[in-house]
Amino acid sequence: MSATAPPLLEVEDLTIEVRGADGTALPIVRGVSFTVADGEVLGIVGESGSGKTMTLLALLGLLPPRVRVRGAVRFRGRDLLTLSEPELRKLRGAEIAVVFQDPMSSLNPVQRVGDQVAEQLRAHRGLDRGAAATRAVELLERVGIPNAASRARSYPHELSGGMRQRVMIAAALSCEPALLLADEPTTALDVTIQAEILALLRELADQLGAAVVLISHDLGVISEMASQIAVMYAGDVVEQGASAAVFANPQHPYTWGLLGSIPLLEGWPPKPLHAIPGQPPTVAARPSGCPFRIRCAHAFEACTERPELLGRVAADHRDRCHLEPAAKAAARQAAPLDAGAAS
Amino acid sequence: MSAPVGEPLLALTDVVKEFRVGGGPFGGSSGQRLRAVDGVSLEVRAGETLGLVGESGCGKSTLGRCILRLLAPTSGTIRFDGDDISTLSGRRLRPLRGSLQMIFQNPYGSLNPRKPVEALIGAPLRYHGWPRADVEQRLLELLDDVGLARALRTSYPHELSGGQRQRVGIARALALRPKLVVLDEPVSALDVSIQAQIVNLLQEIQRAHGLTYVFISHDLGVVRQLSERVAVMCGGRIVETGPVREVFESPRDAYTRQLLDAIPRLRA
Amino acid sequence: MTRFIVGRLAWTLAVVVAITILTFLIFFAAPGVDPAHQLAGRGATPAAVATIKHDFGLDRSLPVRYALMMKHLVIDRDLTSYSQGRVKVLPQLVDAAPVTFSLVLGATLLWLVAGVLIGVLAASGRRLLDPLLMGAGLIAISIPTFLLGDLLNLITQDRLHGFFLFSWIPPLGYVPFAQSPWGWFSHLVVPWITLSVAYVGIYSRVLRSKLQEVSEADFVRTARAKGLSPRRILVAHTLRNSLLTLVSIFGLDFAGLVAGGALVTEVVFGLPGIGALTFHAFQDLDLPVIMATVIYGAIFVVLANTAVDILYAWLDPRTRSSGFDPAT
Numbered sequence: 036m037s038a039t040a041p042p043l044l045e046v047e048d049l050t051i052e053v054r055g056a057d058g059t060a061l062p063i064v065r066g067v068s069f070t071v072a073d074g075e076v077l078g079i080v081g082e083s084g085s086g087k088t089m090t091l092l093a094l095l096g097l098l099p100p101r102v103r104v105r106g107a108v109r110f111r112g113r114d115l116l117t118l119s120e121p122e123l124r125k126l127r128g129a130e131i132a133v134v135f136q137d138p139m140s141s142l143n144p145v146q147r148v149g150d151q152v153a154e155q156l157r158a159h160r161g162l163d164r165g166a167a168a169t170r171a172v173e174l175l176e177r178v179g180i181p182n183a184a185s186r187a188r189s190y191p192h193e194l195s196g197g198m199r200q201r202v203m204i205a206a207a208l209s210c211e212p213a214l215l216l217a218d219e220p221t222t223a224l225d226v227t228i229q230a231e232i233l234a235l236l237r238e239l240a241d242q243l244g245a246a247v248v249l250i251s252h253d254l255g256v257i258s259e260m261a262s263q264i265a266v267m268y269a270g271d272v273v274e275q276g277a278s279a280a281v282f283a284n285p286q287h288p289y290t291w292g293l294l295g296s297i298p299l300l301e302g303w304p305p306k307p308l309h310a311i312p313g314q315p316p317t318v319a320a321r322p323s324g325c326p327f328r329i330r331c332a333h334a335f336e337a338c339t340e341r342p343e344l345l346g347r348v349a350a351d352h353r354d355r356c357h358l359e360p361a362a363k364a365a366a367r368q369a370a371p372l373d374a375g376a377a378s
Numbered sequence: 379m380s381a382p383v384g385e386p387l388l389a390l391t392d393v394v395k396e397f398r399v400g401g402g403p404f405g406g407s408s409g410q411r412l413r414a415v416d417g418v419s420l421e422v423r424a425g426e427t428l429g430l431v432g433e434s435g436c437g438k439s440t441l442g443r444c445i446l447r448l449l450a451p452t453s454g455t456i457r458f459d460g461d462d463i464s465t466l467s468g469r470r471l472r473p474l475r476g477s478l479q480m481i482f483q484n485p486y487g488s489l490n491p492r493k494p495v496e497a498l499i500g501a502p503l504r505y506h507g508w509p510r511a512d513v514e515q516r517l518l519e520l521l522d523d524v525g526l527a528r529a530l531r532t533s534y535p536h537e538l539s540g541g542q543r544q545r546v547g548i549a550r551a552l553a554l555r556p557k558l559v560v561l562d563e564p565v566s567a568l569d570v571s572i573q574a575q576i577v578n579l580l581q582e583i584q585r586a587h588g589l590t591y592v593f594i595s596h597d598l599g600v601v602r603q604l605s606e607r608v609a610v611m612c613g614g615r616i617v618e619t620g621p622v623r624e625v626f627e628s629p630r631d632a633y634t635r636q637l638l639d640a641i642p643r644l645r646a
Numbered sequence: 647m648t649r650f651i652v653g654r655l656a657w658t659l660a661v662v663v664a665i666t667i668l669t670f671l672i673f674f675a676a677p678g679v680d681p682a683h684q685l686a687g688r689g690a691t692p693a694a695v696a697t698i699k700h701d702f703g704l705d706r707s708l709p710v711r712y713a714l715m716m717k718h719l720v721i722d723r724d725l726t727s728y729s730q731g732r733v734k735v736l737p738q739l740v741d742a743a744p745v746t747f748s749l750v751l752g753a754t755l756l757w758l759v760a761g762v763l764i765g766v767l768a769a770s771g772r773r774l775l776d777p778l779l780m781g782a783g784l785i786a787i788s789i790p791t792f793l794l795g796d797l798l799n800l801i802t803q804d805r806l807h808g809f810f811l812f813s814w815i816p817p818l819g820y821v822p823f824a825q826s827p828w829g830w831f832s833h834l835v836v837p838w839i840t841l842s843v844a845y846v847g848i849y850s851r852v853l854r855s856k857l858q859e860v861s862e863a864d865f866v867r868t869a870r871a872k873g874l875s876p877r878r879i880l881v882a883h884t885l886r887n888s889l890l891t892l893v894s895i896f897g898l899d900f901a902g903l904v905a906g907g908a909l910v911t912e913v914v915f916g917l918p919g920i921g922a923l924t925f926h927a928f929q930d931l932d933l934p935v936i937m938a939t940v941i942y943g944a945i946f947v948v949l950a951n952t953a954v955d956i957l958y959a960w961l962d963p964r965t966r967s968s969g970f971d972p973a974t
Contacts, residue, residue, distance in 0.1 A: 127873030
């Protein structure tokens with residue numbers, strides 16, 4: 036890791052609050068920090084209510100005005116949270132681009148897909164209509180859409196889910212951004228199409244040298260794509276580090292729970308699933324102290340205090356848990372088998 | 379009348395389901411015909427789980443609806459519990475509804491938002507003429523079976539989490555003590571940690587009540603977890619069937635192999 | 647697309663025929679109705695009644711009578727108004743139509759432009775403007791047309807006629823465009839405003855709420871994430887998806903007005919259009935005229951509906967492709 040140049044993206048203590056009905060500030064995301072170096076892929080894993088999408092939107096200032104964002108989001112040294120709207124507009128789509136989850140609702144239904152790719156080029160690169168249209172067709176070819184020239188005149192509903200997502204990717208990469216934010220880009224797609232789209236993303240990002248922040252609830256996807264990983268739960272980052280390290284030696288009980296909940300495709304007979312009892316809390320119903328303690332089989336007295344994010348096994352592998360590393364191995368082995376207990 | 383011992387609980391032979399698409403403002407034969415299910419033959423034995431996998435558009439949901447006779451097959455036979463149910467309609471289908479139930483994918487969309495939990499679960503019972511006292515008792519049994527707190531009986535769907543709603547859907551499906559349950563993507567819309575809860579619950583219920591499942595899903599991992607046998611569907615046809623272990627470890631069909639290869643693996 | 651249009655036109659024809667049959671039944675076959683006397687109008691001589699009976703084949707069977715009426719209306723085109731001497735009906739209709747068209751087209755233009763502008767302004771997020779404009783819209787919708795018309799007449803023709811702003815407004819009536827463009831315009835200005843006020847209220851409110859709804863859509867979020875300018879987002883994304891709603895209500899509004907729905911405005915301002923014609927015919931119980939205007943109106947509404955459907959299909963590509971997609 037280079038120590039001289041600042042990392043491409045440096046998020047420091049990001050906190051997102053929304054004003055509740057009675058005027059109090061409800062924290063949606065608390066104290067999230069991570070860095071992304073050039074060309075790196077960071078995976079953010081979380082379930083509903085974890086705040087992962089909000090975090091992504093906050094990076095680009097895409098949250099509604101009644102939501103307050105604090106902390107620092109430094110992109111190439113500039114704090115995005117202090118920029119004005121016109122300055123942010125210059126960055127959006129040009130240096131930082133987004134691929135959203137559901138391409139059917141994320142594409143304008145009454146605009147041809149070629150135009151949707153071209154309008155970014157016209158806005159940021161000053162291309163005229165003809166030049167932008169030509170370049171858009173090239174981009175559609177690049178993302179693997181057959182008959183790109185005639186397809187560019189299609190509308191989103193005339194394309195399949197996989198094709199629509201390719202269109203979104205073509206648009207996002209049209210101005211060669213340095214950072215790509217992808218929010219569950221393959222969740223709405225079939226598994227074979229998913230594999231193709233992920234491969235495409237990887238290839239294009241490599242070619243451009245772009246860094247990627249990839250949000251997914253699918254640990255398999257994250258493990259294949261990301262070199263760094265942050266696990267989020269109820270607005271907190273609960274574990275963070277190199278994905279190989281986190282998967283090999285997970286430190287947080289929530290991560291154990293996630294890993295235990297996934298049916299594996301190897302090993303016979305299939306191992307029973309270890310479900311985490313209860314459900315992720317809504318923003319309004321978050322417990323005090325460690326947000327996971329209500330569902331955690333290993334909670335003890337200290338857990339009424341919110342733990343700090345500390346690297347106990349290694350400096351760059353951090354977790355937010357009071358358990359001592361020594362106790363963790365035993366605790367993980369003893370994780371109880373859950374048989375579908377409700378909240 | 380029950381199926382004689384040794385005969386499968388459910389047997390499909392060359393089932394075809396066609397839809398008319400398009401056509402002029404007056405409908406009619408100017409439209410094209412779409413074969414969502416194109417000659418499917420399947421067997422499911424009592425007490426087992428058959429997994430039905432495939433990608434979107436392969437016809438698995440349509441097939442599920444045909445099995446439940448929510449749709450009438452265009453041709454082919456469906457035998458359930460010894461009877462040919464392929465062409466039954468109206469009143470003669472009614473008694474069948476108790477034995478064949480469905481659990482849907484979208485726990486929010488399949489629950490009437492204006493009814494509380496107890497009304498939702500009790501509806502099938504009242505519709506089939508159960509007396510009130512029996513309905514009450516069965517309701518409490520079901521709530522316990524699916525792990526819902528009894529206090530939730532007066533809650534409305536929007537007050538429940540996704541997992542809780544799905545439990546309501548399961549309770550409702552179990553109310554009439556069905557023999558066969560068709561589950562159409564029952565956990566796909568749920569968070570990962572809740573999925574595991576529901577999968578475990580479904581397994582436990584199956585063991586406790588001797589149910590037979592047809593488990594439709596695109597998620598191969600979950601299918602492998604629950605099923606004894608699996609059928610792979612593509613383009614309205616079954617391309618491969620067999621015991622789960624065999625199909626997953628040594629798939630014979632190219633499409634099956636393609637599906638299995640595409641799954642992102644956890645490198646742990 | 648062509649198949650779509652042809653299909654719709656065929657359907658339109660079928661509906662128009664059905665309407666003529668229904669109209670016929672109402673006016674000629676309802677029990678207790680004596681068409682001959684009604685056709686003759688008040689104070690008709692027995693000879694006149696007998697002539698009518700023969701002309702319209704009222705002693706013949708229903709289908710024959712229907713055929714005869716349609717023949718008079720469409721082929722011979724000599725349907726005659728019996729209560730105003732032997733004035734032919736169809737020429738009256740033909741004369742009245744341009745007046746109504748002038749009124750409605752001008753009002754339409756006005757309310758579309760004003761409605762869209764106000765709707766966009768109200769949705770633009772400036773805190774005071776929104777409730778102000780929406781409140782004004784509500785008032786605009788609630789004022790009865792005759793009240794507004796009479797009020798405006800009172801001000802512009804009478805009380806404040808001396809005031810320079812209103813002194814150029816001529817007395818009530820209509821001047822054809824060919825005769826005097828300025829006359830045509832100046833006679834229609836106040837009627838245009840009167841007729842469009844309520845519609846401006848409706849359209850601006852509808853557009854504003856649709857704009858707010860659409861601006862929360864995912865694809866607008868995508869547009870913002872692309873760094874597009876607010877104007878581009880408004881026009882190409884938000885507005886484009888919101889105007890579709892206006893198109894569907896516009897079709898019906900326009901059709902209804904041209905078919906004679908601007909009746910009140912025409913009468914208040916003394917404009918001899920289709921609405922005024924219908925109004926006077928009802929006062930005199932002049933059956934042929936009423937029949938003709940009803941059929942004309944119905945046909946127009948159906949045609950306008952079809953035109954709107956076609957326009958909608960052109961604007962919203964999703965409606966062009968037909969139904970069932972099992973994959974989604």
